Structures are given as C-alpha cells and as structure tokens.
Amino acid sequence: MTRVVHESDICIIGSGITAAMVAHTLSARTNARITVVEAGEEQPTVRDRFAHRQRWLDYGESPWPRDHIDGMTADGLQSRSMCVGGLAMHWGGVTPRWAPEDFKTKSLFGVGTDWPISYEELDPWYQRAEEIIGVAGAQGPPELDPRGKPFPMPALPLSWNLERLKVWTDAAGVPMWSQPSAKNSLRYDGRAPCCRNDTCFPICPVGAKYSPDHTWDALRQQNRITLHTRTLIRRLELGGGRIERALGSRRDAKGTPVEYRAKQFVVAAGYAWSSWLLLSSAPDGLANRSGLVGKYLAGHRNVQAFVDLPIRLMPGINEQHSLVTKFFMRAPRTNNYVRHDLRVWESSVGREPRLRDGEGRLQLGDALLNEWRSRTARGTARVRAYYDVIPDKHSELTLDATQRSPFGDPLPKLAWRDDPTSATLRGPTEDYLKKLFGDLARVGNGAVIRTAVDDFQDHPAGGCRMGVDPATSVTDPHGRTHDHENLWVVGAPQCVSASCANGTLTFAALALRSADALVREVGEVRPPAARARRELQQLQERKELR
C-alpha cells in the first residue's frame, strides 16, 4: 500500500492541552511549519454543545461522541479520551498551581525525588499558562499562595453558599478562597463568561471553560498549523541518533500508512500514550537508555466526606465551584509525611427528595414535599482532600503482548504502586484525613454523614520523568529526551511527582517551558506586522471588556 508522506519543521503528536500550548507558542514566535497529528476525531463545536449537554442531563449519554477509539485501551488507564482536545475536553477546568514544596520533597521531607526545577523557576510559565487558558482566580494569602503576577481574570465570585461555608472554615482556622478555574469570570479571548450552567464537568455549553479546541480553531483559522485527525502514530524511527520520521496509520478502512518527517518531534500524548509510543518504537524502547520510560507513574488519591451543618444552604447556585486552601500543602516537616489540599463545595447530599420519611413511612404528594422541606433548614458541605502519593519506580506502564490494538500493536498495561513510604503511610494518612473532617464538622456543630476514599490515583502523570542525570531520568529539565536531541516529551509525562492538587495547569506550564526551549532551537522570529496588529487588537479588546 502506498505510504503518504508529510513534511514539516515540527511534528506534534497528540492534540490535548499540552500540545495546544506548544503549538500556540511556536506558531506565534517562529515561522516553523507545524503539523499536529491526532489519532481521534473532532468534537462538537460550542454551537452544538447545548444539545449534547441536554442528552447527558436527560439520559446520561456521553456529551462527547466518538471521543475515544475502539480497541485503544489498557488495564489501569484513567480515561479513554483520545480526540481533538484530549482529556481537557471534559475536564472540570480546575487550575490550582502546585506548591513550592512539591518540587523538593526529598530536601524538605526526606521522601521522593526533588525536581530539577523549582516552583519559582516555573512561576513565569504558570503565569503564561493562566493567560493563554484564561484563569479566573483570587490571590490567597501570599505566604500560602506565592505568585509573581496577578491572575489574568478576577476570581469567580464566591456563591451565597460558599460565603456561608467560608464562615465555618474561618471559624475552624483554615484560610480558604475561591478556587482558581479556567472558567471566564468575564468575556475573555473571544469566549463567553461563565453563566453557572453547573455542568463544567463534563461539558460547558457556552465555551466559558477553556478547552483546547478553542486554541486549535484559532490556529487553524489563521493557517498557523496543520492538524491531521484520525491518524494514529504507531512508532518513531531513528536515523543517525535523531528521530527521522513518525510512522502511523490512517484510521480509515484501509489503515493507509502515513509518514511524518520533521526536524523536531514533540510527543504530547499524555501520561499513558507518550510512554507507549516510545516503548513501541524500538525493542528496548526509544529514549530509554535509563530504562525509565514508563516508570514512576504518579498521581494522588482522595478522601472525601459529606458534612451535615446547621447552616441553611441552597444547592445548585454554582455547585461545581469551591473553596480551596493550600494550608495543608505547605505543611512543615513532621515525622510522618502527610501533605494534602482541601476543597469545600455546596452539596445536596441528605437534601434530596425521599419516598419514605425517617420512620420508613411512604410519603406521597404534598406530604413528600413537606418532608423534603423539613430537611432544607440545614446544609451539607462536601469536603475533599487529595493527598500526595510518592511514586514508586515500579508504578509503571509496560507493553502487554497479550492485548493488541486494532493495528496489531501491543497495548499498554499500567500498574500503580506507592513507594514504600507512601504505602506505609496510606492507612494513617486516610485516618488522619477522616479525623480532620470530623474535627471540622465539630467546629461547625455538625457531623460527618459519610466518608469515601477513591482507590485510583487521580490526575495521572509521569512515565518520562525529567532530570539532570540521564541515568535517572528520560528528559532534561526542558522536556528534551537525553538520548535524542530532536525528540521532546512534554506535559504530564515529564512530572517527577504529582503533588496533591489537580495537575493540568502544571502540565500546561511545563509544556510552555518546553515550547520556549523549542523556540530557541528553531529560531525566534519577530511576529509579522499583521500578526502583531491582530494580537494588539485582541489585547485591547480584553482590556476594554474588563
């Protein structure tokens, strides 16, 4: 079968949020020809999202049709998303920065591995990620929430419910503030402000929540990139120590083979498929001199509770928005390593209609309503903490020869493991968090209704960890692989650990930092006058709208 060959300067594999950050940067600051290759399909435009959202609300149908590929799955995978925009098409839009301590757990607490970069070094790229994505946030107490510049948008206001819950958390001595979010608090970058549709996850029907398709649409409209969909890259091939080409198959009936030739290759396929591609590319894996491709998969687990409080709340005002604190992330060194975030939401748990009253009597009609009303004088808070899990070397992605993709390639297999310290501390950590929730409840004269612990590690990362030493890391601190000068792995796979807070903003910041290194590699050019004018125009529009 004839192989179709495409040539460009930069080939980006994957089209999720980190790929979007890289393409955004390179297209603005270089004249490089950029090709983005995505295995999955386009997703519904903003115009169609209300209808998809309604089917989800009515029947639980997925609002993202064809957002995955049949047969491309794995044991231990966190999500099947494989589409234009990736997982960030249905993320919650929650964008905390990680804490300075996350980058030096070995030095400060004697656990895990220090990153080769510090929080302070990453701060400018956090800022740029917040500006590109559009983050609305409140500055927390500076000693807890250090940052170089203000957020690009004012915070989402605390709802009436959250204001009341904040009185409770203040009384408990826990400083909390508005959760930074990639949701517009005002019109931003041509997208609408949030109007509290309450379905940020899984779908924002108005485009107020950032998703990577917004970046792809803009870049395609300006002819700054070429995006090929339905094309699965199956391996990278070397020529003289450099990556010479990426080989893949079109996901059409014939599986037409395709080849991408480029000067630089950027693997931006997330925590699972990035490692999978490198391992699939050579018998011992590509960029795998250290033997660490696929190793040190990282994430965090959560413990949550629902707390009954003598506070009247009205669930549904803005139910996906929350209070947040970094109070417990910035903990001093203790004998046992426990670091976690804390968030508080309004909740309807315990305030739902019931068919039977407390005594088990059947309630119908107005009696049912009256019984329901009798339970609305009090409120329920949902409290949840992600706690840091130190990744083990054998928390790993390997190839599973017994499971094959539709193209006959071995599929990945993921095994999640805590390192020995975290494994030992798991029980005590979860007990401590349950006790913390109980203590918080008591301060508010309330009681814990129930607690739950998720078994899986959320916001997965790692697999191609960064480092200075090629013997103990896959990429350098900028995401360039130690072994191949024109191969970059960006975003989640670069992470050394996964903190105890949502990771997407950090993945985006790391990708932007890699993109800057790529710009230096490719050569920065002054933006053409027309583009400069357009950017100035957009900047003015943003300022006017504020």
Place this chain on the structure above:
Amino acid sequence: MSEIRAVTSPLSRRALLGWASSALALVAGRRGAAQGAGARPVPAALARLQAVAEVTLPTALISGAAERFDRWMREYTPGAESLHGYGDATITRTPADPRPAWRTQLAELDRQALKEGSATFAALPRAARERIVRSTLDALPNARLVSDPLTAPHVIVALLSFALRAPEASDLAFEAQIGARRCRPLEASPDAPVPLTARRGR
C-alpha cells in the same frame, strides 16, 4: 417488535389495545408534526401516567408532569454510550429499554382497578388510586427514588424520580428561585436566591 412480545401474552385485550395506542403515539411522536393538529388522541398510557402523577406528586408539580415524562420516555435511546469519566477506562452504555416493563406495570394498574370495579385506573376516585399506588410501592423491595429514572424498578418510581430531579422541584423544596443548571448571571451568585413567594407576589 420486542416491545410487542413483552406485553402480549399476560395482558387483557383492553390493556393490549391501550398499549397499542401508546405505541402508535410513539410512532406519531417520532414523525413529529407530520400528523395534523387534533389528529392525535390522548393515549391510554398517558392517561394512566396522569392518574399516577395526580396521586404521587406534590400539587405544584402535577401539571404537565405526565406529558414531560412521556416525551422523555419516548425519546430515550437504549444502548447509547454513557459518559466515561476519570478513574475508569470502561465504556458503558445506557440501560436496556425499560419501556416494555413500564407499560406492563401501567397495564397492571388497570387490572388492579378492575378489582375495584373500575374499567381503568384513571377512572378510579383519587383515594382508590392512591391505595393501589401505595400497595404497589409497598410490595417493591427497598422502593426509593433513584437519581437515574431509567433504572427505576417501577414506572411509578420512575415518574416520581423524573419529576423530582427537575430544578423546579428543588426550587419548590427550598422555596427559592435557585434555577440550578440554568444559565444565570455569574455576578448574581453571591446573592441569596429570590424566595418563591416574591415571584408569586408579582
């Protein structure tokens, strides 16, 4: 065709006719406005749903509830792909079609009505209807409202769960215009929702 097989053998001729009329309404609904105005009779199944709604729902939620439930039921697609979130790579699908069982259960209400000396459940006095509903629900093991009405064990539970999950029901319980899941100005979120009485007073 599978729906027909599910209801033919155990049902009376009248129940079968009732089901047939609702099946025709289903087809008519799918064809949309092709039928002329006034050409569509109120199906027996809808009348039964209305009769159930009247004795189970809070007064303020009765109006239009049966029609909304009927339309929601008709537009359901069994086996559609469900939302797959974080933490699990499994692709799940929406439940098997509950409508055949629900139609059988509605027809059973008519059979209960026969014992009370009425031709149909809908024709029974309110107290008798409530008695049948209570007895039906009491016979269900662990009958409770469900977040997904498609998984309800009985059509009465499905109708109640459907109507009570609506934002209007929640507003009624909290006696305020919260308007959950509706587009509302962000800047108003710090304000207490307006009491329902304020709306009535206008």
